[in-house]
Amino acid sequence: MSRTWHILKREYLENVRTKAFIIGLVLTPVWMGVIFLVPRMIEGKKYETAVIVDATGVLAGPVSEKLSAIPDPEWTILTEPAERAWEQDANGLSRVERLKREAGEGKHYLILLTPPVLEKRPAEVSQGERSHGVFGPTSGVTGPGRVLEALVNGIVTQRIIEERELPKEMASLLQRPATRFEAVTEKGEKAGAVQVLLPIIVVMLLYMGIVGISQMLISNTIEEKANRVYEVLLSSVSPYQLMSGKILGICGVGLTLLTFWSGGGLLAATLQGSDGLVGGQQIGMFVVYYLLGFLMIASLFVAVGSACNTIKEAQNLMAPLSMLLAVPLILSMVTLQNPNGQLATVSSFIPPFTPFVMMTRIASVPSPPAWQIAATIGLLAISTWLAVRLAARVFRVGILLYGQPPSVKELWRWVRAKD
Amino acid sequence: MSSNGQHPAVRFRDVVKHFGDFTAVKGISFEVPAGSIFGILGSNGAGKTTSIRMLMNIFKPDGGTVEVLGSHVSERMKPRLGYLPEERGLYKKMRIEEMLRFFGHIKGRDDAFLQPRIDRWLDSVGLAGWRKRRVEELSKGMSQKLQFVTTVIHEPELLVLDEPFAGLDPVNRDVLRDAVLAMNEQGTTIVFSTHVMEQAEQLCQELIMIHHGEVQLSGSVDDVRRAEGRDAAHIRYRLHAGKDLQGLPGVIAVTDHGNEAELTLEPGTDANALLAALLERAEVRRFELRAPSLHEIFKRVAGAEAS
Numbered sequence: 001m002s003r004t005w006h007i008l009k010r011e012y013l014e015n016v017r018t019k020a021f022i023i024g025l026v027l028t029p030v031w032m033g034v035i036f037l038v039p040r041m042i043e044g045k046k047y048e049t050a051v052i053v054d055a056t057g058v059l060a061g062p063v064s065e066k067l068s069a070i071p072d073p074e075w076t077i078l079t080e081p082a083e084r085a086w087e088q089d090a091n092g093l094s095r096v097e098r099l100k101r102e103a104g105e106g107k108h109y110l111i112l113l114t115p116p117v118l119e120k121r122p123a124e125v126s127q128g129e130r131s132h133g134v135f136g137p138t139s140g141v142t143g144p145g146r147v148l149e150a151l152v153n154g155i156v157t158q159r160i161i162e163e164r165e166l167p168k169e170m171a172s173l174l175q176r177p178a179t180r181f182e183a184v185t186e187k188g189e190k191a192g193a194v195q196v197l198l199p200i201i202v203v204m205l206l207y208m209g210i211v212g213i214s215q216m217l218i219s220n221t222i223e224e225k226a227n228r229v230y231e232v233l234l235s236s237v238s239p240y241q242l243m244s245g246k247i248l249g250i251c252g253v254g255l256t257l258l259t260f261w262s263g264g265g266l267l268a269a270t271l272q273g274s275d276g277l278v279g280g281q282q283i284g285m286f287v288v289y290y291l292l293g294f295l296m297i298a299s300l301f302v303a304v305g306s307a308c309n310t311i312k313e314a315q316n317l318m319a320p321l322s323m324l325l326a327v328p329l330i331l332s333m334v335t336l337q338n339p340n341g342q343l344a345t346v347s348s349f350i351p352p353f354t355p356f357v358m359m360t361r362i363a364s365v366p367s368p369p370a371w372q373i374a375a376t377i378g379l380l381a382i383s384t385w386l387a388v389r390l391a392a393r394v395f396r397v398g399i400l401l402y403g404q405p406p407s408v409k410e411l412w413r414w415v416r417a418k419d
Numbered sequence: 420m421s422s423n424g425q426h427p428a429v430r431f432r433d434v435v436k437h438f439g440d441f442t443a444v445k446g447i448s449f450e451v452p453a454g455s456i457f458g459i460l461g462s463n464g465a466g467k468t469t470s471i472r473m474l475m476n477i478f479k480p481d482g483g484t485v486e487v488l489g490s491h492v493s494e495r496m497k498p499r500l501g502y503l504p505e506e507r508g509l510y511k512k513m514r515i516e517e518m519l520r521f522f523g524h525i526k527g528r529d530d531a532f533l534q535p536r537i538d539r540w541l542d543s544v545g546l547a548g549w550r551k552r553r554v555e556e557l558s559k560g561m562s563q564k565l566q567f568v569t570t571v572i573h574e575p576e577l578l579v580l581d582e583p584f585a586g587l588d589p590v591n592r593d594v595l596r597d598a599v600l601a602m603n604e605q606g607t608t609i610v611f612s613t614h615v616m617e618q619a620e621q622l623c624q625e626l627i628m629i630h631h632g633e634v635q636l637s638g639s640v641d642d643v644r645r646a647e648g649r650d651a652a653h654i655r656y657r658l659h660a661g662k663d664l665q666g667l668p669g670v671i672a673v674t675d676h677g678n679e680a681e682l683t684l685e686p687g688t689d690a691n692a693l694l695a696a697l698l699e700r701a702e703v704r705r706f707e708l709r710a711p712s713l714h715e716i717f718k719r720v721a722g723a724e725a726s
Contacts, residue, residue: 003527006521006525007525014510227511229508229510231504232503232507232522232569232570233525235475235500235570236497237525238494
């Protein structure tokens with residue numbers, strides 16, 4: 001153990017004392033902040049155009065009045081006369097048809113108001129009638145399109161109330177928003193942006209800590225192999241001690257980064273009043289999933305590094321592994337939508353994905369059932385143990401072998417070779 | 420037990436090592452007496468490094484047994500051994516003193532033990548002023564000396580050197596040789612491999628010569644040379660114009676170095692007749708009869724195997 005400890009300590013210090021480490025430690029959070037904030041700052045105020053064709057003669061006024069009161073995006077409002085808008089020109093196209101096509105090109109939003117808008121649902125408009133609606137480009141689906149839709153709906157309702165002479169009291173009851181969606185924390189308090197972002201931040205940290213940091217082991221193993229230092233070390237330690245020391249040393253580097261970043265993040269959140277963001281239990285589980293996930297992925301990387309002599313050779317061997325490691329990011333995004341859904345639950349039990357999917361679920365609400373936490377940790381621990389054993393067998397042979405990189409078949413022979 | 424009542428420092432018994440279909444070591448046996456300087460001789464690919472790696476527990480033998488310092492070879496023995504592999508390597512980014520301490524630590528030594536020895540060794544190899552510098556700043560000769568210090572800083576009982584003199588200039592070769600001899604005087608057993616026979620001849624008390632994974636000869640240098648049963652004439656000469664050394668009476672083989680040559684003789688060759696024949700062809704500045712050198716013996720062993 002003490003020999004492993006000295007290898008670990010050396011590996012840790014060598015990597016923590018570099019300028020690159022210090023720069024990464026400080027600059028990564030700064031960089032993340034820049035990525036989040038700068039687009040918003042650059043984007044600034046937005047401008048949109050709305051063209052109103054009003055065949056009802058009563059709606060255009062209130063619509064443009066409401067629309068011009070919206071500060072962001074700022075609307076430029078054009079009203080087109082409705083009288084001849086449906087007449088076809090020489091090319092067989094009406095003005096309305098042209099405006100609709102231009103809306104599709106993103107030139108403007110088209111608000112088409114015809115008498116049926118005051119009487120029927122859009123689906124009930126018969127074939128001969130002039131239909132109504134709000135038209136715009138596909139990019140408007142989640143943004144301005146929804147705003148216009150709600151705005152027009154409100155004005156139409158208002159008009160109907162006035163036409164039917166409904167009592168004022170009833171009118172205001174009908175027009176108020178009856179409910180409003182609100183995101184809350186587990187304590188029932190109003191959730192801010194931090195709570196919504198938490199699972200994403202947790203997974204990003206975990207991913208950087210596991211996949212990002214353990215990749216250091218590939219280049220570092222190849223470099224030390226090229227320096228021919230391994231045979232010297234093997235006169236003092238066993239290959240297993242050497243490999244464990246290296247992996248645990250780099251694991252310490254990752255833990256240092258994560259502690260610094262998440263500690264800083266929690267401190268900032270607390271100062272902003274979002275204290276109690278994560279509990280001790282969640283931190284504990286993060287550490288467990290991080291350690292097991294790191295050991296599994298890192299031992300695979302160290303095995304690849306030991307079998308290769310150049311980074312280029314390693315990249316060839318890494319290709320399938322890299323693809324595998326892109327999957328958990330996608331899975332996490334899906335898990336965010338439905339933390340206890342079938343996909344999330346099933347992928348929690350696939351060991352290379354377990355840490356990422358489970359931590360997304362643990363940081364989300366509602367938390368996964370306790371038995372799943374226990375079972376995934378158990379399964380992950382067993383697979384990690386297997387991965388380490390497998391890697392040790394490749395490492396043992398690989399670090400003393402120069403020349404041609406081994407084929408996958410050759411690697412399998414190393415794994416199966418007796419001591 | 421060897422004759423002086425001590426365990427041999429190393430004992431190989433019928434040791435075999437395969438790599439796939441290739442058998443690198445084919446059942447070799449030998450003993451290294453405690454406190455001796457022992458040479459493992461052989462050409463490139465003879466099985467020297469493989470044997471040494473088995474001795475260091477880096478490779479496991481496929482057959483036979485390897486004992487070191489009286490016990491079966493194991494990880495537990497490593498702190499008592501020092502090993503300089505043929506392919507040298509250091510941590511390039513580490514500072515020299517820090518690295519020596521690291522290599523001492525993984526051999527189980529503490530700072531109190533290491534510090535005075537680090538000071539003494541750096542002093543004796545002329546690196547005292549470099550202790551805070553990084554390894555990558557050293558010249559090749561300096562890093563080779565540092566490499567040797569990392570091998571011995573924990574004071575091993577058995578020092579194993581694989582081709583220790585390869586790539587050294589004459590000055591550093593002497594520094595290294597003196598260091599090795601001094602350690603041997605203090606009781607450290609030295610095992611080293613080489614394919615340069617002159618070094619073995621100068622340093623070894625006992626040796627084995629291996630070829631294609633088998634022991635061909637073993638014993639003391641004198642034993643090996645005497646067992647060859649033939650003499651050789653070592654000459655220093657300058658040829659007369661148009662003459663050569665071919666077809667001299669009683670000469671089986673000639674190893675011509677240009678200014679000097681070694682003539683392997685048939686048993687019972689008349690040395691005076693040979694000298695007379697030589698004087699007709701060349702100006703002879705030195706003529707000496709002695710047992711054949713290890714170099715000649717080695718060539719015979721390797722050559723016989725090849726043919």
